[in-house]
Amino acid sequence: PPQPGYLEAMRELCTRHGALLIFxxxxxxxxxxxxxxxxxxxxxxxxxxxxxxIGGGLPIAAYGGRADIMSRVAPVGNVYQAGTLSGNPLAVTAGLAMLKYLKAHPEVYDHIAAAARQVCEAAPDGLTVNRVGSMFTFFFTGEPVTDWASAGRCDRARFSRFFHYLLENGIYFPPSQFEAAFAGAAHDADAVAATTAAIRSFFAQ
Structure with missing residues (x-):
């Protein structure tokens, strides 16, 4: 997660200097x-x-912003932007369906955040766990991880053993210490229980 005040400072600095803040x-x-x-x-x-x-996994991407900026993009403005797969009917249809579903079912966010929280609670003391909502990462270090440098000081060899242990037990985590893991709507109570059991088993060795 961002350090307290960081995003606010970026917004203030960009506004002060007339620069665009891009997320x-x-x-x-x-x-x-x-x-x-x-x-x-x-x-x-x-x-x-x-x-x-946006598309529940289908290949799709989007960008957006303030109306005065977006009005510069063709066909309204003179900034041309296009691509071979721009507006792909299948991906756009999936995207619309996904966004409509999420808007109609805001409880999904509580469900996936709770699943991630339960998985993170399986980590023992002495491990740094960063989590925001349904996104999380286990860092094999006892110090706070706030940037690339502190992440780089983690025990990546042990993380590799952790990853392979989970994989052998049917749990697929991101293979890199520098990637985030996600809880999704498809992760039910059984999936969460299996994941937490595998994590506890690894640290019990």
Missing amino acids: DEVMTGFRLAFGGAQALYNIKPDLSTFGKV
């Missing part, structure tokens, strides 16, 4: 909240990017 919400958009991290932290960027979480 990369490829991982956080529609995942941490329907409005993404910007809604969760109550910070309004000028532009935002979003990824395949």
Whole structure:
């Protein structure tokens, strides 16, 4: 998670100097909240990017922002933006269905955050766990992890053993210490129980 005051400082600095504040919400958009991290932290960027979480996993991406900026994009403005898969009917249909579902079922966010919290609670003392909503990472270190440098000081060899142990027990975590794990709507009580049991088993060795 961002350090207290960091996002607010970025917003203030960009406003003061006339620069655009751009949020990369490829991982956080529609995942941490329907409005993404910007809604969760109550910070309004000028532009935002979003990824395949929109389409429930189908290949889709989007960007958006202030009306005065977006009005510069064709066909209204003179900034041309297009791609081979822009507006792909299958991906866009899936995206619309996914966003409609999330808007109609805000309880999904409580469900996935609770699942992630239960998994994180299986970690023993002496391990650093960073979590925001349904996103989390286990860091094999006893110190706070707030940036790339502190993440780099973690015991990556032990994380590798942890990853392979879980994999052998049917639990697929991200294979890198530097990636976030996610709880999803498909993770029911049985999936959470199996995951926490495998985690506790690893640390009991």
